[in-house]
Amino acid sequence: MFENIRLSFQGIWSHKMRSFLTMLGIIIGIAAIIAIVSTIQGTNEQIKENLVGSGENAVEVLLFQGEWQYEMEYNGIPAGVPLIADEVVEQLGDIPHVESVARYVSRSCYNDVYRLNTGLSGGYVYGVDQNYFDTCDYIVREGRGFTERDYSEYHKVAILDEDSADALFQGEDAVGRTIEIRMEPYIVVGIVAKSREFTPVINTIDDYYTYAENSAGVVYVPAASWPIIYGYDEPQNVVLRTEGTDYMTEVGKESAGILNTYLSPQDETITYKAKDLLEQAQQIQELSSSTNTMLIWIAGISLIVGGIGVMNIMLVSVTERTQEIGLKKAIGARKSRILGQFLTEAAVLTSLGGVIGVVVGIVLAEVISYLSTTPVSISIPAAVCAVAFSMVIGIVFGVFPSYKAANLNPIDALRHE
Amino acid sequence: MILNLKNIYKDYQQEKLVVPVLKDVSLTVDEGEYVAIMGPSGSGKTTLMNIIGCLDKPTSGEYELAGENVKRMKDRELSDLRLRTIGFVFQSFHLMPRQSAAENVALPLSYAGVRKKERKRRAVQALERVGLGDRVGFKPTQLSGGQKQRVAIARAMVNDPKILLADEPTGALDSKSGEQIMELFSRLNKEGVTIVMITHDPKIAANAKRIVHIIDGEIFEDGEAAD
Numbered sequence: 001m002f003e004n005i006r007l008s009f010q011g012i013w014s015h016k017m018r019s020f021l022t023m024l025g026i027i028i029g030i031a032a033i034i035a036i037v038s039t040i041q042g043t044n045e046q047i048k049e050n051l052v053g054s055g056e057n058a059v060e061v062l063l064f065q066g067e068w069q070y071e072m073e074y075n076g077i078p079a080g081v082p083l084i085a086d087e088v089v090e091q092l093g094d095i096p097h098v099e100s101v102a103r104y105v106s107r108s109c110y111n112d113v114y115r116l117n118t119g120l121s122g123g124y125v126y127g128v129d130q131n132y133f134d135t136c137d138y139i140v141r142e143g144r145g146f147t148e149r150d151y152s153e154y155h156k157v158a159i160l161d162e163d164s165a166d167a168l169f170q171g172e173d174a175v176g177r178t179i180e181i182r183m184e185p186y187i188v189v190g191i192v193a194k195s196r197e198f199t200p201v202i203n204t205i206d207d208y209y210t211y212a213e214n215s216a217g218v219v220y221v222p223a224a225s226w227p228i229i230y231g232y233d234e235p236q237n238v239v240l241r242t243e244g245t246d247y248m249t250e251v252g253k254e255s256a257g258i259l260n261t262y263l264s265p266q267d268e269t270i271t272y273k274a275k276d277l278l279e280q281a282q283q284i285q286e287l288s289s290s291t292n293t294m295l296i297w298i299a300g301i302s303l304i305v306g307g308i309g310v311m312n313i314m315l316v317s318v319t320e321r322t323q324e325i326g327l328k329k330a331i332g333a334r335k336s337r338i339l340g341q342f343l344t345e346a347a348v349l350t351s352l353g354g355v356i357g358v359v360v361g362i363v364l365a366e367v368i369s370y371l372s373t374t375p376v377s378i379s380i381p382a383a384v385c386a387v388a389f390s391m392v393i394g395i396v397f398g399v400f401p402s403y404k405a406a407n408l409n410p411i412d413a414l415r416h417e
Numbered sequence: 418m419i420l421n422l423k424n425i426y427k428d429y430q431q432e433k434l435v436v437p438v439l440k441d442v443s444l445t446v447d448e449g450e451y452v453a454i455m456g457p458s459g460s461g462k463t464t465l466m467n468i469i470g471c472l473d474k475p476t477s478g479e480y481e482l483a484g485e486n487v488k489r490m491k492d493r494e495l496s497d498l499r500l501r502t503i504g505f506v507f508q509s510f511h512l513m514p515r516q517s518a519a520e521n522v523a524l525p526l527s528y529a530g531v532r533k534k535e536r537k538r539r540a541v542q543a544l545e546r547v548g549l550g551d552r553v554g555f556k557p558t559q560l561s562g563g564q565k566q567r568v569a570i571a572r573a574m575v576n577d578p579k580i581l582l583a584d585e586p587t588g589a590l591d592s593k594s595g596e597q598i599m600e601l602f603s604r605l606n607k608e609g610v611t612i613v614m615i616t617h618d619p620k621i622a623a624n625a626k627r628i629v630h631i632i633d634g635e636i637f638e639d640g641e642a643a644d
Contacts, residue, residue, distance in 0.1 A: 010515060130593065301436065323511060328524070330505050331499065331524065331525050331527050331573075332499045332576075333528050334493055334497070334528070336493075410472050411472050
């Protein structure tokens with residue numbers, strides 16, 4: 001076996017140009033596949049990294065009207081949507097892989113929040129319960145968080161995130177100062193931030209919508225004091241933190257299902273739905289990966305063409321070496337021995353092509369990544385599969401020439417010119 | 418008795434015509450003999466050699482090689498029989514051009530499943546036996562015609578075959594190299610090697626102890642060589 005492999009390399013080396021041209025089809029096919037797979041993998045890993053990195057193991061379950069999030073601002077309070085009771089929260093907390101649950105109400109604010117005459121437009125006002133900051137993985141950077149008494153005594157206190165603090169105070173100290181929310185004065189008691197500093201990598205407009213929509217800033221108030229601003233208790237949304245990114249979709253669906261059992265809206269398009277970042281990202285990804293799967297098939301065709309090239313050159317090689325085969329058979333080589341020799345040669349040729357193809361593919365992927373800023377990730381299993389597959393191609397397309405060699409008649413073969 | 422051919426016939430099918438090449442050939446060769454099979458081209462001597470060498474099967478007749486009946490053997494058994502009992506020497510040497518003399522000589526040993534170190538040792542030994550102990554690492558292109566043929570003889574001898582089968586061994590050589598090869602054959606025969614040599618050249622045939630003339634597919638004369 002090793003003898004055969006050594007002889008194969010010797011043979012390939014002695015016909016460098018021919019061997020290279022023969023391998024070219026395999027090299028191109030494998031390189032294309034590796035480049036495509038690396039790009040897919042890179043994008044997928046990017047998505048996970050964006051989600052995990054931003055602490056977004058949290059899945060939000062929101063009230064939807066049809067395909068759109070329900071807009072309290074324009075539609076008023078929907079009939080048949082009850083407030084979420086503590087028992088329901090407990091029920092949600094019992095779903096497997098859920099670490100914590102929080103309720104909140106929210107409105108997008110256009111003209112609601114002011115500090116002196118500086119407005120916060122494009123941001124949000126959130127009325128949150130006491131679990132909210134923990135569940136969403138926020139920590140208090142300055143001042144304090146909300147206390148029990150803030151809730152029980154309806155304190156008019158607010159917490160800003162860094163974006164809204166920047167927008168309203170432009171670097172001045174915010175804690176202890178007053179802002180107005182719908183003409184009600186609120187005292188800023190703290191500033192929160194995500195516990196991990198993380199900037200998601202944004203490559204496409206889809207990425208922007210998926211990861212970057214909250215960038216205008218949020219003002220948080222205790223949910224208890226929400227009616228002071230808006231006049232009513234409003235239907236809540238839920239956010240659940242899961243044990244890992246992979247559980248987000250499942251937990252989101254299950255909790256939306258539980259919440260929907262309490263609904264009896266007149267408008268039947270009103271339902272709770274999970275706003276699952278992972279699922280969204282995957283849907284975006286699926287679109288491009290189905291195109292990529294097609295590309296892999298097309299690259300696969302080039303492998304078959306490459307295989308035919310290998311078969312062709314092996315047939316030439318058998319003809320060229322007819323005398324050698326004749327001699328070997330005459331002096332006692334069994335058929336299987338000749339068969340093995342030529343099969344090994346074909347397999348070594350295509351495997352070598354596969355290895356070169358993987359290297360070229362990796363370089364290609366890095367170049368693509370450099371030019372288009374698409375992330376790439378080299379997959380070791382894909383590389384191993386690619387080499388193994390090219391070896392299989394060598395064996396499949398080598399069978400016919402090898403069989404032909406093994407069955408040569410030694411008398412004719414020796415006399416062959 | 419190493420070779421025993423009894424009433425061998427061999428026909429070739431040429432389109433619709435059946436051409437008889439060997440007609441009722443019977444021949445026995447004992448251990449230690451040195452036989453030349455002589456005949457003009459087209460006499461059937463090459464066909465006879467192919468049958469003796471188990472490369473071809475007779476149309477009818479019995480053939481025993483080293484006590485084994487060849488007739489009903491399968492391809493794989495024939496390969497093994499050739500490996501164990503016959504050492505081939507060809508007119509055009511048939512050496513692997515990219516491999517050294519020692520690697521060429523070691524080729525049959527690899528088929529016999531001999532370990533690599535042992536192969537190398539025995540190949541060098543065989544090369545020393547034919548007087549090429551100093552050419553072990555040379556490639557065929559670096560050797561003269563006579564040296565190439567001696568490498569081929571070393572390859573034929575390396576597996577200790579029962580019989581050395583040579584087809585026009587001097588046909589591609591100048592007369593001086595040819596004489597050296599004949600001297601080597603005589604010496605090997607003295608050391609106990611059985612040799613069957615096929616030639617059309619009476620001068621070469623004269624080196625053998627026994628000459629079998631074959632004409633038109635029949636044995637015409639079988640006798641001791643006149644010195």
